Amino acid sequence: MANLRIEQLNKRYGATTVLNDVNLSIEDGEFVVLVGPSGCGKSTLLRMIAGLDGASGGDIHIAGKLVNTLAPAERGIAMVFQSYALYPHMNVRKNMTFGLKFTGVPPTERERRVAEAARMLRLEELLERYPRDLSGGQRQRVAIGRAIVREPAVFLFDEPLSNLDAALRVSTRVEIANLHRLLKSTIVYVTHDQVEAMTLADRIVVMNKGCIEQVGKPLDLYYEPANLFVAGFIGSPAMNFFEAEVKGIEGGRARVTGAAFRDLDIPAASLKVGDRLTVGVRPEHLVRGEAGAFIAEGVVELVERLGEASFAYLRRADGRMFVAEVRGRRTPAPGETVTLVAAGPDVHVFDASGLRLAT
Amino acid sequence: MAEPVSHVTAQMPRAKLAGLLLFFLGPAVVIYTLFSIYPLVATMALSTYTSDPSGSRSFVGLANFRTLLGDALWSKPFWNALGNNLIFFIVHMCVQNPVGIALAGLLSLPGVRLKGFYRTVMFLPTMLSVVIVGFSWNLILSPLWGVASGALKAVGLGSLFAPWLGLESSALVTLSLISVWQFVGIPMMLIYAALLNIPEELIDAARVDGLGQFRIFFHIKLPLVLPTISLVSVLTFVANFNAFDLIYSVKGALAGPNFATDILGTFFYRTFFGNQLQLGNPTMGAAVATVMFFIILLGLCLYLFLVQRRIRRYAF
Numbered sequence A: 001m002a003n004l005r006i007e008q009l010n011k012r013y014g015a016t017t018v019l020n021d022v023n024l025s026i027e028d029g030e031f032v033v034l035v036g037p038s039g040c041g042k043s044t045l046l047r048m049i050a051g052l053d054g055a056s057g058g059d060i061h062i063a064g065k066l067v068n069t070l071a072p073a074e075r076g077i078a079m080v081f082q083s084y085a086l087y088p089h090m091n092v093r094k095n096m097t098f099g100l101k102f103t104g105v106p107p108t109e110r111e112r113r114v115a116e117a118a119r120m121l122r123l124e125e126l127l128e129r130y131p132r133d134l135s136g137g138q139r140q141r142v143a144i145g146r147a148i149v150r151e152p153a154v155f156l157f158d159e160p161l162s163n164l165d166a167a168l169r170v171s172t173r174v175e176i177a178n179l180h181r182l183l184k185s186t187i188v189y190v191t192h193d194q195v196e197a198m199t200l201a202d203r204i205v206v207m208n209k210g211c212i213e214q215v216g217k218p219l220d221l222y223y224e225p226a227n228l229f230v231a232g233f234i235g236s237p238a239m240n241f242f243e244a245e246v247k248g249i250e251g252g253r254a255r256v257t258g259a260a261f262r263d264l265d266i267p268a269a270s271l272k273v274g275d276r277l278t279v280g281v282r283p284e285h286l287v288r289g290e291a292g293a294f295i296a297e298g299v300v301e302l303v304e305r306l307g308e309a310s311f312a313y314l315r316r317a318d319g320r321m322f323v324a325e326v327r328g329r330r331t332p333a334p335g336e337t338v339t340l341v342a343a344g345p346d347v348h349v350f351d352a353s354g355l356r357l358a359t
Numbered sequence B: 001m002a003e004p005v006s007h008v009t010a011q012m013p014r015a016k017l018a019g020l021l022l023f024f025l026g027p028a029v030v031i032y033t034l035f036s037i038y039p040l041v042a043t044m045a046l047s048t049y050t051s052d053p054s055g056s057r058s059f060v061g062l063a064n065f066r067t068l069l070g071d072a073l074w075s076k077p078f079w080n081a082l083g084n085n086l087i088f089f090i091v092h093m094c095v096q097n098p099v100g101i102a103l104a105g106l107l108s109l110p111g112v113r114l115k116g117f118y119r120t121v122m123f124l125p126t127m128l129s130v131v132i133v134g135f136s137w138n139l140i141l142s143p144l145w146g147v148a149s150g151a152l153k154a155v156g157l158g159s160l161f162a163p164w165l166g167l168e169s170s171a172l173v174t175l176s177l178i179s180v181w182q183f184v185g186i187p188m189m190l191i192y193a194a195l196l197n198i199p200e201e202l203i204d205a206a207r208v209d210g211l212g213q214f215r216i217f218f219h220i221k222l223p224l225v226l227p228t229i230s231l232v233s234v235l236t237f238v239a240n241f242n243a244f245d246l247i248y249s250v251k252g253a254l255a256g257p258n259f260a261t262d263i264l265g266t267f268f269y270r271t272f273f274g275n276q277l278q279l280g281n282p283t284m285g286a287a288v289a290t291v292m293f294f295i296i297l298l299g300l301c302l303y304l305f306l307v308q309r310r311i312r313r314y315a316f
């Protein structure tokens, strides 16, 4: 168990910058999830923490110790790989003890740790089996077991659930959450799946194109996204965006107009007439009604019924589409024109550079 | 899902199925029979005949084999050649394959520069003609105008030089090493290809487990390419009996000095085609070839039953 501090971390391959000035501080025992679209540098960051890839610049501290030049095994980390990376020529027991042999753990201690990890992960029956005789979920548990027996200060997971089917993914997710509660260790977990991020994380780090866009608690990211990217990335279906412009300023309030919604009043702050803005509203915050801070009309084109909710896809005045969540059995029919409203706190306004304004 | 092939063929009219089989298997069967099975059977048949000076042949059963293994005039050179083959094989197994494995291991290390260049250079001799290789090494090692003695003198090791190819004690091993030099590229390439197949994450996992590159090679990579190594060993075994050209081009059919480099290939050549005062004897030659066939067969069977069954291939 330990804290982790990353300062000004950079990674370049020739002319391409993969990580750009990454700063991140992780507390002892925290479960941090790195999330972002494919290719944004999550794995690269994780591999640099592990010491598998060198940095082009910057420092990594684990438990207060600068580890830049240390080999992976000396950093007090353990890693679970996307493909599990079990040694195919060793049985489960050997897979787990193999690394311990080279770090000078005595045989009795090795056995004790394997027995404990096997009990925790329900692997006792499988210890003598080879990876080829295990199912995907069992392999995944062995990979986690191999990490646990190292008794690392920091666990690193790289998309550990992406090779599992949907049902197994949910149950393994719960197991990982339980494991964290049990071990109380620091975990850095990479995924491109926002549901995993939201359900597992103490804090989420949203990455995009090699930069950190926002760090925060899951619900903070959801309710107060720092910028357009985070707003669009967190939440499913994604937030609706409407182009807008400041039309007038009067008594500390700015009047915001757009082609697809009725005029909106927000605090003027430093806004000027003519500023271009983006207004964002989540599908689940739009309800049918006549009065509200935000009002938009649309013609229903398609309704997706999921059971607990339905999603209506509407054509709005400027010709583009937006989505609204509808609860209950009565869903609007295609062709119907509906008016949707959202309450003030659920309306997000972003300036031209993409930063969210206080409303 | 598509229907299993066995269902489809079961419902097919017999004539149509026969036509289908003929269409797909026919060409291979014809070529294989014509160029492999027929010559083999014809050779075995020939080995049971003898020809008198007039050229007429008569059936003698296993008499040729009795002569070959029982008559000292034939059995002495035969056992000599077989023994030399064994040495030839051992040198290849103990030098060529370990060096090939080591080179492949080095090439597969992360961050090696000029990989393509080294790979090509080490594979180059394999593509040269054996005659050219034999001739070049003959020149290099020649005590009269070879560069070997001069090169050794230049580093102060002149006293180590000997006319290795001319000495009965060292000629065979020297020739084996020349062959190793030429063909080390083949095990290297096969094993290198197998090493490239090992997923990167597996190596990363071993690094996180605290293994250095050396231990990763011995504990992870080597066990995983064992099937390829055993395949290479079989290839080495078979190639060893096909070896003929290098000895013929360096030493001639007499495989001197004093038959010190005579292997079954050259022994067969002299027997079948004749050489200098020795008359060609096709029926005895066929007997030698048949014995060689059974030795290879025995070797392969031992391999298949003792080794192959215990080796596991890993899917990643």
Ligand SMILES: Nc1ncnc2c1ncn2[C@@H]1O[C@H](COP(=O)(O)OP(=O)(O)O)[C@@H](O)[C@H]1O
Residues within 6 Å of the ligand: A013, A016, A018, A036, A037, A038, A039, A040, A041, A042, A043, A044, A045
């Ligand atoms: N060895 C490399 N050489 C050049 N570019 C690389 C290399 N490894 C990764 N990249 C690039 O770095 C970016 C981030 O990769 P990665 O960290 O694997 O993304 P992800 O967030 O999907 O895990 C990608 O655009 C990838 O193309």
Ligand SMILES: [Mg+2]
Residues within 6 Å of the ligand: A042, A043, A044, A159
């Ligand atoms: Mg990745």
